[in-house]
Amino acid sequence: MPKGSKRARSGKNLSPKVQRAIQVVFTPVKRVASSISDLMVEGDATDYILERQLEVTATALERDPSALSAYLKTIGKSMASLGTTLRGAWLEGNVPECGYELKVRAAEALGLWSIAVREPRQTVVKRLASKRYEHRMWAARAVRASGWRDARTLLAPLASDPFIDDNGFHLVREAAGFND
Numbered sequence: 640m641p642k643g644s645k646r647a648r649s650g651k652n653l654s655p656k657v658q659r660a661i662q663v664v665f666t667p668v669k670r671v672a673s674s675i676s677d678l679m680v681e682g683d684a685t686d687y688i689l690e691r692q693l694e695v696t697a698t699a700l701e702r703d704p705s706a707l708s709a710y711l712k713t714i715g716k717s718m719a720s721l722g723t724t725l726r727g728a729w730l731e732g733n734v735p736e737c738g739y740e741l742k743v744r745a746a747e748a749l750g751l752w753s754i755a756v757r758e759p760r761q762t763v764v765k766r767l768a769s770k771r772y773e774h775r776m777w778a779a780r781a782v783r784a785s786g787w788r789d790a791r792t793l794l795a796p797l798a799s800d801p802f803i804d805d806n807g808f809h810l811v812r813e814a815a816g817f818n819d
Contacts, residue, residue, distance in 0.1 A: 653710045660695035686737040693744035704755035730773045739804040750780020772802040779815035
């Protein structure tokens, strides 16, 4: 069904899985562990479930942002509030017992969000030079998803980004497509 159809505008073509992921994303961090108990399978860790919900959100942003936007309206939210929540709670926030991987997933979702809402190019490019590694990851993901002709040139400085996580991974380099 075309993205501009009545069904897409109503948000009804979002699967229950996507709708549930969005609910989790908007759950306050201090309550999120108790809110995902229905998603847990024996042996699953909280961080794994949260990462999966951010991945599902990113996929929805990539595949059909207009349907996602329509769904958000039905629950009293907006694309702007989704971006604010992804940034504040998940990318920049401190989620107990969750490591860098959660921030990586949030950056992926925010990169796709930036493209979906048509965030100004200059904003994305400026973020590439941020002092915060989280913002550089976000911008790198946006540039990679953008389709801009000069994307490789914009990302080139991140090939030597100095940030290393506690496991020795260069997260910003990886977000920019440079795998060591």
